[in-house]
Amino acid sequence: MHERAGDRGKIDLSYTLRGLVFDPAIMNASGFLCYPSVLKRYESCLGGLVTKSTGIKEKEGNETPIVACSGQGWINAVGLPNPGIRGMAEELKELYPFRVPLILSVFANTVEEIPELIGRSYGCCDAYELNVSCPNIKEGETTGIAIGMDHGLVGDFTRAAVEQAKERGGKPVIVKLTPALYIADDIRKTRTLKTAQAAVEAGAAALACINTVPGGMVIDIYAREPVLSARYGGMSGPGIRPIGVGMTYAIHEAFPDIPIIGCGGIETPEHAVEYVEAGASAVQIGSALFSREGTLEKTGFIDGFTRELAALCERLGVAELSELRGAAHGRRHQARA
Amino acid sequence: MAEGIRPGHKEFIISETKDIADGLREFTFEKGLAVEPGQYVMAWIPGASENPLSVRSGYPFKLAVKKRGGWSEAFHRKQTGDSVFVRGPYGRGFTGFIDRYDIPSSTPVIGIAGGYGSVPVLSALEYLEANGFSVLRAMLGAKTRSGLLYLEEFWEKLQEESVLAATEDGSEGRQGMVTGLFENWHELGISGEAEPYFLVCGPEKMIRAAAQEAERHTAPERILVSLERYMKCGHGICGNCEEDGLSVCQDGPVFPYSELAGNRAFGIYERTKSGRRENYDL
Numbered sequence: 038m039h040e041r042a043g044d045r046g047k048i049d050l051s052y053t054l055r056g057l058v059f060d061p062a063i064m065n066a067s068g069f070l071c072y073p074s075v076l077k078r079y080e081s082c083l084g085g086l087v088t089k090s091t092g093i094k095e096k097e098g099n100e101t102p103i104v105a106c107s108g109q110g111w112i113n114a115v116g117l118p119n120p121g122i123r124g125m126a127e128e129l130k131e132l133y134p135f136r137v138p139l140i141l142s143v144f145a146n147t148v149e150e151i152p153e154l155i156g157r158s159y160g161c162c163d164a165y166e167l168n169v170s171c172p173n174i175k176e177g178e179t180t181g182i183a184i185g186m187d188h189g190l191v192g193d194f195t196r197a198a199v200e201q202a203k204e205r206g207g208k209p210v211i212v213k214l215t216p217a218l219y220i221a222d223d224i225r226k227t228r229t230l231k232t233a234q235a236a237v238e239a240g241a242a243a244l245a246c247i248n249t250v251p252g253g254m255v256i257d258i259y260a261r262e263p264v265l266s267a268r269y270g271g272m273s274g275p276g277i278r279p280i281g282v283g284m285t286y287a288i289h290e291a292f293p294d295i296p297i298i299g300c301g302g303i304e305t306p307e308h309a310v311e312y313v314e315a316g317a318s319a320v321q322i323g324s325a326l327f328s329r330e331g332t333l334e335k336t337g338f339i340d341g342f343t344r345e346l347a348a349l350c351e352r353l354g355v356a357e358l359s360e361l362r363g364a365a366h367g368r369r370h371q372a373r374a
Numbered sequence: 375m376a377e378g379i380r381p382g383h384k385e386f387i388i389s390e391t392k393d394i395a396d397g398l399r400e401f402t403f404e405k406g407l408a409v410e411p412g413q414y415v416m417a418w419i420p421g422a423s424e425n426p427l428s429v430r431s432g433y434p435f436k437l438a439v440k441k442r443g444g445w446s447e448a449f450h451r452k453q454t455g456d457s458v459f460v461r462g463p464y465g466r467g468f469t470g471f472i473d474r475y476d477i478p479s480s481t482p483v484i485g486i487a488g489g490y491g492s493v494p495v496l497s498a499l500e501y502l503e504a505n506g507f508s509v510l511r512a513m514l515g516a517k518t519r520s521g522l523l524y525l526e527e528f529w530e531k532l533q534e535e536s537v538l539a540a541t542e543d544g545s546e547g548r549q550g551m552v553t554g555l556f557e558n559w560h561e562l563g564i565s566g567e568a569e570p571y572f573l574v575c576g577p578e579k580m581i582r583a584a585a586q587e588a589e590r591h592t593a594p595e596r597i598l599v600s601l602e603r604y605m606k607c608g609h610g611i612c613g614n615c616e617e618d619g620l621s622v623c624q625d626g627p628v629f630p631y632s633e634l635a636g637n638r639a640f641g642i643y644e645r646t647k648s649g650r651r652e653n654y655d656l
Contacts, residue, residue: 072645
């Protein structure tokens, strides 16, 4: 444990994924903060940084409004704007390496796009997050959630990314999953587990669980219009946390060895521990940053969050956050025995 | 208010429209809005998108819109009785910096505005005048006379001799850029002992040049610059408005010049709709 802002005494909040140390095991969720110059301002409080999802070519994204508050969180239809892999890599190269692991989030329409995505950026990131779950795609687009709904495609894209990374030295590929299958799944969570398994068998180093819940809408009753220009958007924030926790729990129950990064509605350290006890090894925070205004408040929030997480671990009687991993699964097994 | 909730748009009905100059139209609304001069709102025209707008005044609530594309054209089609949906106000404005400390009202305040920058600068000077500040000046710049927005209002509030103008074509005032007006500094009658405040708004390269000049007359903490960026969310999330990592939408739009020392974006680049960095014209 090294001394950093948000000092938490003797509690170990770190997580190491294939040699990458996330200390604390708290990252931003992709789509928040986004650009390398912004992420740099958070490298002293977050334990990991995730970029905006980047594709092969420049993309403008959707017309505004792109976000709306739902009262229980947010909906967004940002639409994957990004400068393209060349632009993003150029920015990263100016600042890389960061003080903590830098994860480049990428999305692709075909597996043929993967080599260029990885090839142009391999030297300026520490890991990849494969976005096979963004719901804000247009009709006919074959990226994001269009991949994530099909476990075969998840396997194909993961395999392609893992192979490209392996060729160049083996930086980890994290696969970010959609909750859409899980929400409509059967009691045994068949499709959810099939998708997780496909990613794992294809070489994913970890699963990020979950991306936004698709299909959210906020209507302005005075304008008599949906607020988002795209009308529908992905839901995030406290309202979706039980879905994220449930899916994490289901995947961990079936695949206890697979690292999971919990994401979705985390506002407090208790929420983070909820994900960890469900089976997560690290967490991502996004929407909680919406309501903290300004860089100082946002970074201050993360520092406070980290301190309180350490205090919570102490109250729970553990010296390491990792001791709590999967802890919500133990009693059921004991009861059955 | 529950943690995490941010209010959405509120409906504002237009009570009056007035053409100012150069494609700029001022809209007055039936309801007022508590705004600090220099703050902005996100104005939504359903069906046309939402965009940030510097606020002209709060009571009455007024927005000034320059016609230059789809959204502003849709705005200009709105007439008295029509609605616009507004969220905000957001950001750090001009006058909060002055209000926060017990700045004597004899402190000189000089507004420097290029083009559309007149809107927040005039708004701030009007506020200060109403609050007893007695040494107010303005330096305005534009390509041509019609671009000196609210020139008559500046003359009325500050008296003509306190307003210096510069136009690139020489059609009003000094010929050249607004920073050239610093050569007429003595005309403004500001004591050498004074520690004036500067309120600067306009194209970013102009701001940077003006701030550098202003530094010869006061400390950089007292030079307040209002930056403009393409903003998509207004919540410091999407990163489109970032200024070397700072959010113009929340950390700004007004920054003390001292806070921008070493900033890798200031006067250098901004981001397009895709987030790609684009350098300002040289």
